[in-house]
Amino acid sequence: MVAKEKIKNREAILSTANNQRWEVGENFHDTLMESIYSNASAIAKRSVTLPAQKETINWEKTLDKILTSRYLGFPIMFLILGVVFWLTIEGANVPSAMIASFFLDTIHPILKSLSASIGLPFWADGVLIDGAYLAMAWVISVMLPPMAIFFPLFTLLEDFGYLPRVSFNMDGLYRKVGAHGKQALTMAMGFGCNAAGIVATRVIDSPREKLIAIITNNFSLCNGRWPTQILIAVIFIGAAVPAYLAGIVSALAVVFIAVLGIVFSLLVSWGLSKSVLKGEASAFSLELPPYRPPRILQTLYTSLIDRTIFVLWRAIIFAIPAGVVIWLVGNITIGGETIANIFIDWSNPFAFILGLNGVILLAYIIAIPANEIVIPTILMLTVMSLGLSGVGEGAGVMFELDSIAATEEILVAGGWTLLTGINLMLFSLLHNPCSTTIYTIFKETKSVKWTLVSTFLPILMGIIVTFFVAQIWRLIASI
Amino acid sequence: MNDPLFTLLIGSGILLLAVVSFFPQKGLFARMKRTRTISKKILIEDALKHLYHCEYSGVGCSIESIAGKLSISEDDAAELVAKLEEMGMLSSQRDSLQLSNEGRSYALRIIRVHRLWEKYLADETSVDEREWHHSAEEFEHKLSSSDADELAAQIGNPVFDPHGDPIPSTEGDLPEKKGMPLTALKFGEFASIIHVEDEPDAIYQQLVAEGLYPGMQVRMLEESKERVRFTANGEECVLAPLFAKNITVEQIKLEKTIEGKFKNLSSLKIGESGTVLGISKALRGQQRRRLMDLGVVPGTEITAELKSVGGDPMVYKIKGASIALRKKQAERIYLHSEKSEMN
Known part of the structure; x- marks a missing residue:
């Protein structure tokens, strides 16, 4: 009886409270906030004495004026980012070659002879040394140097306070496609590494804009894809024009692909913000921190540990099993044919419709851990499926050739044409992110749905684009 | 088979078909989903809602008005009313239709879900204002009462929807109509x-x-x-x-009240300052909280500092920090005009 009375009482109180809330109205929270602020400022006024007010430092204001000025803002931005990319690409060549020669030419033979001396069976030697070890060595040698250069430079710019100004300038463009100005930064970061670009989207604190930045980051041509683009452009596009134009035309082709990536990222941002991402909240604000001298040592430490090593570690973890798979598909045979050859023959008709070939499709599937090992995988598969002798390192062993001419020879022998080259460049831009990036997307979004969207949306676009390019190309060629 | 023209046509056809069927809201799939949802249950719920609205605003309700509201024939509407009477949801006395207590609480449950969903869309998503109502019309039939309670708890048990309508409590209470x-x-x-x-x-x-x-x-x-x-x-x-x-x-x-035109933040030129009068109600949810967190509350002084390359966004000095705001936001932050400042 008493308990019943209590419940009745409680309900009466609750419903009174509810009625009061209608009376208080909607402004309640705002009013509360306002009074907290006014209380706080009254207290601060009473008890805090400020030193005589200094004029805001003049050079900061002048620098801001220059960096955001109508005529100089964008040229300065292109110049600074251009220098960073140039330093990354140029500066990474030598250390990359050194690391590669150490891992591939020095350590690899030692491991091989070691395994021979302890009598390791053929398959264990292949899986462990030619598969897992080689894939890992490849990933380290091509990924480490560019990242070790790019990330510190980028972090220095961020630390100094320049990058927030870039977001500020770029926001006008990104606002039009429903995104956040900071996406310009995560996109630029994506040119270094998509996984790092996706980690960088943490700076976007509006949920909808953050998702847009994550899903479109893959359209930034990352470090692992630049060498592929350059190699294929030199071989196929450079060869299609007169020799004195070859250099400039192939360079322009690569730049065109990168710009195409930016265009796609803007278009897809727009489409996403108008459709599937309407359900996410959006709140814009951007703080421009004061300029400060970059803390060089700290920057080096954090960018090397937090970004470079972090990304590299994830890449290695994924590269090792992939190396095993790559070796196995080249060595396991069913009815006298390797799995790789069976898949290549089976997928060739479909690949033909896309202007590609089965080797490329298989390479993109098994080289999912890193875009860097796509070309070595393609070369290995081509040699194997053609049964060429005298080139390469044997079934399931990835390799790269020192001379571009030799690479061209193999590819042309594999039936590659100018169309294959162009479509490979397009497909390299528009395909699924590498497994490191996919895993990072999942970590950041904690959502299977958005991870799947970010993975399959680019492939779908790649299939559509290469399909139409191939058909129209052939149509024109047949006339 | 490998004739490029042929493949091209097939490919374009497939692409076109995919676009036509999956296009958001206008595609075949979306349409199919929508037509399938007009079931008996929805008609009943919509009719109850209509009856309740009539009662709340003190207007009479008839079979004709139900038919008009639900876009069904009068015969169907009469059938619907008969069905509702049979369920004990309403009684027809002389010419007017009267909701029973049961019918009223059912209607209030639907209205609660409708308004909660609108509030949710307004505060937690970037769905356009013009789509709130349509979406709520759909979701009010889908969400169960317990789902709605969960949603309400998640968005802080709001008492008003974004149009200013009170949201019924779980017990079905509503305040007197005001204004x-x-x-x-x-x-x-x-x-x-x-x-x-x-x-x-x-x-x-x-x-x-x-x-x-x-x-x-x-x-x-x-x-x-x-x-x-x-x-x-x-x-x-x-x-x-x-x-x-x-x-x-x-x-x-x-x-x-404030005389004359409201002055807003976006009207400040570089170097000019103003004192915040308030944030417009059109800035909601996260966006509003963010601005208040940054210190945009009545009485704060704000100075326009810097324009970006395109002129939008602009940087404002707020409580010592440089914050970039877009024009659309700045337009919705009101400032004291000089006249009221003198008072």
């Missing part, structure tokens, strides 16, 4: 908008396009049979009386 139509204001009177009716759709779209929303201060300038002229937050507005009737206002005491 009066805008057309009842006399020349020179001040009031604040407390509700913008979201039905019929055509009128609501027009009101949204005029930028009218709950919380605005209005002052009547002219009220005649042909037109209603008034200022809303200082901006002059002309509406047909039919439209103005859909706005509910509440008279306010004179000393709180």
Whole structure:
């Protein structure tokens, strides 16, 4: 009886409270906030004495004026980012070659002879040394140097306070496609590494804009894809024009692909913000921190540990099993044919419709851990499926050739044409992110749905684009 | 088979087909989903909702009005009413239809879900204002009561929807209807908008396009049979009386109102300062909280500092920090005009 009375009482109180809330109205929270602020400022006024007010430092204001000025803002931005990319690409060549020669030419033979001396069976030697070890060595040698250069430079710019100004300038463009100005930064970061670009989207604190930045980051041509683009452009596009134009035309082709990536990222941002991402909240604000001298040592430490090593570690973890798979598909045979050859023959008709070939499709599937090992995988598969002798390192062993001419020879022998080259460049831009990036997307979004969207949306676009390019190309060629 | 023209045509055909079927909202799939949902249950719920709205606003309700509202034939409407009577949801006395207690609480449950969903869309998503109502019309039939309670808890148990309508409590309580139509204001009177009716759709779209929303201060300038002229937050507005009737206002005491046009943050030029008067109600949810967290509250002084390359966004100095805001946001932050500052 008493308990019943209590419940009745409680309900009466609750419903009174509810009625009061209608009376208080909607402004309640705002009013509360306002009074907290006014209380706080009254207290601060009473008890805090400020030193005589200094004029805001003049050079900061002048620098801001220059960096955001109508005529100089964008040229300065292109110049600074251009220098960073140039330093990354140029500066990474030598250390990359050194690391590669150490891992591939020095350590690899030692491991091989070691395994021979302890009598390791053929398959264990292949899986462990030619598969897992080689894939890992490849990933380290091509990924480490560019990242070790790019990330510190980028972090220095961020630390100094320049990058927030870039977001500020770029926001006008990104606002039009429903995104956040900071996406310009995560996109630029994506040119270094998509996984790092996706980690960088943490700076976007509006949920909808953050998702847009994550899903479109893959359209930034990352470090692992630049060498592929350059190699294929030199071989196929450079060869299609007169020799004195070859250099400039192939360079322009690569730049065109990168710009195409930016265009796609803007278009897809727009489409996403108008459709599937309407359900996410959006709140814009951007703080421009004061300029400060970059803390060089700290920057080096954090960018090397937090970004470079972090990304590299994830890449290695994924590269090792992939190396095993790559070796196995080249060595396991069913009815006298390797799995790789069976898949290549089976997928060739479909690949033909896309202007590609089965080797490329298989390479993109098994080289999912890193875009860097796509070309070595393609070369290995081509040699194997053609049964060429005298080139390469044997079934399931990835390799790269020192001379571009030799690479061209193999590819042309594999039936590659100018169309294959162009479509490979397009497909390299528009395909699924590498497994490191996919895993990072999942970590950041904690959502299977958005991870799947970010993975399959680019492939779908790649299939559509290469399909139409191939058909129209052939149509024109047949006339 | 490998004729490029042939493949090209097939490919374009597949692409076209995919676009036509999966296009959001207008595609075949979306349409199919929509038509399938018009079931008996939805008709019953919509009819109850309509009956409740009539009761709340004190208008009579008939079989004809149900038929009109639900766009069904009068025969179907009569059948529906018979069915509702059989279920004990309503009783027809003489000419008017009367909701039973059971019917009323059912209707309130549906209305609760509808308004909660609108509040959710307004505060937690970036869905456009004009789509809130349509989406809520769909979700009110889908969400169960317990789902709705969960949603309410998640968004802080709101008591008003974004149009200013009270949200029924779980027990089905609703406050008395307050305020009066805008057309009842006399020349020179001040009031604040407390509700913008979201039905019929055509009128609501027009009101949204005029930028009218709950919380605005209005002052009547002219009220005649042909037109209603008034200022809303200082901006002059002309509406047909039919439209103005859909706005509910509440008279306010004179000393709180601001004369003349409201000045907003976006009108500041570089180097100029102003004192915040308030944030417009049109900035909601996260966006509003973010601004308040940054210190955009009444009394804060803000200085315009810097323009970006394109002119939008601009940097403002707020409590010592440089914050970039977009024009659309700055337009919705009101400042004291010089005149009121002198007082």
